[in-house]
Structures are given as structure tokens and as C-alpha cells.
Amino acid sequence: MAPRVLSSSNVSLEGTEITVKSPFPFLITCYVEGRPKPKITWLKDGKNVDEIIENNDEVSLSDDNQILDFKSSTKKYEGKYECNVENRVGHIQPFANVIIEGLSNTNLVITIVIFTIIFIILFSFVIILFNKNKKNKNMRNDMLQLELFFFRRGNVDKLNKECTIEEQAELLPYDNAFEVKRENITLGKQLGAGAFGRVLLAQVKDLNGKESPTRAAVKMCKFGHDRAHLLALIMELKIMIHLGKHLNIVNLLGAHTSNIDKGELWILVEYCKYGNLLEVHPES
Numbered sequence: 446m447a448p449r450v451l452s453s454s455n456v457s458l459e460g461t462e463i464t465v466k467s468p469f470p471f472l473i474t475c476y477v478e479g480r481p482k483p484k485i486t487w488l489k490d491g492k493n494v495d496e497i498i499e500n501n502d503e504v505s506l507s508d509d510n511q512i513l514d515f516k517s518s519t520k521k522y523e524g525k526y527e528c529n530v531e532n533r534v535g536h537i538q539p540f541a542n543v544i545i546e547g548l549s550n551t552n553l554v555i556t557i558v559i560f561t562i563i564f565i566i567l568f569s570f571v572i573i574l575f576n577k578n579k580k581n582k583n584m585r586n587d588m589l590q591l592e593l594f595f596f597r598r599g600n601v602d603k604l605n606k607e608c609t610i611e612e613q614a615e616l617l618p619y620d621n622a623f624e625v626k627r628e629n630i631t632l633g634k635q636l637g638a639g640a641f642g643r644v645l646l647a648q649v650k651d652l653n654g655k656e657s658p659t660r661a662a663v664k665m666c667k668f669g670h671d672r673a674h675l676l677a678l679i680m681e682l683k684i685m686i687h688l689g690k691h692l693n694i695v696n697l698l699g700a701h702t703s704n705i706d707k708g709e710l711w712i713l714v715e716y717c718k719y720g721n722l723l724e725v726h727p728e729s
């Protein structure tokens with residue numbers, strides 16, 4: 446059977462026109478049938494297409510040379526492409542004229558202007574966001590520094606006699622005599638947890654000059670706590686320091702505050718082996 450070009454091709458015996466917008470990819474297809482199976486070779490403007498394909502990643506042949514594949518389109522690919530199809534019985538030469546259209550100058554200018562405007566808007570937006578974040582962060586840092594400054598020194602001049610100590614506990618100073626080094630504290634199991642804190646059993650070395658370790662309950666903020674929780678714990682510590690020791694209360698033994706700027710504050714109190722009083726005497 447003589448070779449015949451199938452209608453799914455975009456070449457034809459009378460010739461077709463293929464218009465492509467640069468730089469988009471395109472295909473020239475020459476699907477054929479015939480027996481024996483026809484052999485296909487391509488010509489561009491009368492010259493073997495192998496000259497274009499050689500050392501060129503942009504152009505390739507596939508599907509038994511039925512497809513001529515261009516990964517991008519530039520003016521140099523414009524021209525007449527003939528698909529030379531032959532077997533023992535016959536020979537045909539369908540073809541296509543490829544026209545590559547570039548972006549017009551006006552279109553190009555409009556595209557550049559639009560992209561520039563979008564870029565300027567996005568860039569300004571990013572700068573505004575960045576400055577706002579930086580300002581907030583600086584403000585937060587300044588606040589934290591101020592709070593830490595007053596954590597140690599307090600601000601007793603500002604104490605108001607009309608208010609209770611609980612209402613202005615943040616103005617009380619921290620007493621460094623309560624400071625316990627981190628390496629002297631060995632944490633154990635969790636004893637319980639409150640609304641924002643948790644309490645762990647611990648062994649504390651060198652507490653008040655004692656040689657044997659002291660059992661203590663260590664109160665600290667829960668994981669993922671925020672500044673308000675830390676401030677509440679600071680208030681609790683300052684009130685305990687202010688109250689001093691008493692036989693009928695769970696006394697403060699010490700505190701680990703050297704990492705407070707990283708949000709770590711541990712309050713060491715006497716360990717109560719029967720736990721929460723409310724659970725022992727619910728009626729109280």
C-alpha cells in the first residue's frame with residue numbers, strides 16, 4: 446500500500462500554515478500509514494533537518510520521525526518543512542509553512558510596565574511588613590528588658606499603701622539570697638499541674654548549707670507558656686519572698702532565676718508528701 450498522510454497531522458499534501466507565538470513550544474506532525482511501513486525524513490527549506498537537530502537540544506524527532514518537536518520558537522525556525530514519506534510502493538511529500546510571531550513592541554512595553562508596577566507594589570508591601578515587624582519586635586524586647594530590670598530591683602518607691610501587696614507584687618524586689626544554681630537541682634517526676642504551671646519533685650543540693658540533698662517541689666511554667674504566665678509566676682515568687690517563713694504555710698526554699706530572660710523560672714518550695722490539701726480534706 447502506498448504511503449498516505451493521516452488527517453490528524455498538521456502537514457498536508459497541499460501545504461498548511463502553522464503560526465506560532467514566540468517563545469512558546471510547538472510540534473509539526475506527519476502521521477502516516479502504508480505497507481511496508483514508510484520511512485520518514487524531514488527537510489527545512491529544502492535542506493535535511495538533521496542540520497538543525499544536530500547539537501541542538503531545542504529540536505528533536507520522535508515517534509518514528511512522525512513528530513518534529515520544538516521546545517521553544519524563535520525566528521530561525523520559520524520556514525517550509527517538508528515531510529518526505531516513502532516506501533517500496535510510493536512516495537509523498539506533505540508540508541507546512543511555519544510562521545513565528547514575536548511579541549509586538551507595544552505588547553512588550555505594556556508587559557514590562559505591568560510587571561514593573563506589580564514588582565514595585567509587592568516590594569513596598571514587603572518593606573512595610575518588615576518595618577512593622579521590626580518595630581513590634583523592638584518594642585517587645587524593650588518591654589522585656591524593663592520587666593527583667595524591675596524583676597531584680599523592684600520599684601518599692603511606687604508601692605501604694607492603699608493597695609494590697611498582691612495587687613502590686615511586681616514592685617517588690619527579688620532577694621538574691623534565694624538563688625539556687627541549676628546544677629544543684631535534679632528534677633524528678635511531675636507532682637501535679639495548675640492552670641499555667643506544673644510542679645515537679647526535685648532533689649536540691651547545698652540548700653541553706655545542708656550536706657544531704659533536700660526534697661523540694663519545683664514550680665515552673667508549662668511548655669509553650671506566654672509572657673503573662675511568666676509574670677504571674679514572678680508575682681507568686683515575690684509574694685512568697687515578702688511573706689517570709691511560717692509554720693502553717695508551704696515555705697519558699699529557693700528559686701532558679703538566672704535564665705529568666707529565656708522564660709525559665711523555677712520556684713522551689715517545701716515538698717508536701719500528701720499532695721494537694723483539697724484532695725486530702727475536700728470539705729476544707
Ligand SMILES: Nc1ncnc2c1ncn2[C@@H]1O[C@H](COP(=O)(O)OP(=O)(O)OP(=O)(O)O)[C@@H](O)[C@H]1O
Pocket residue numbers: 636637638639640641642643644662664695714715716717718720721
Ligand atoms: N509543695 C508541693 N508538694 C507536693 N505537691 C505539690 C506541691 N505544690 C503543688 N503540688 C502539686 O501540684 C499541683 C499543682 O500545683 P499548683 O501550685 O500549680 O496548683 P494550684 O495552685 O492549684 O494551681 P494554679 O497555678 O492554677 O493556682 C497541686 O495540685 C499538687 O498536686
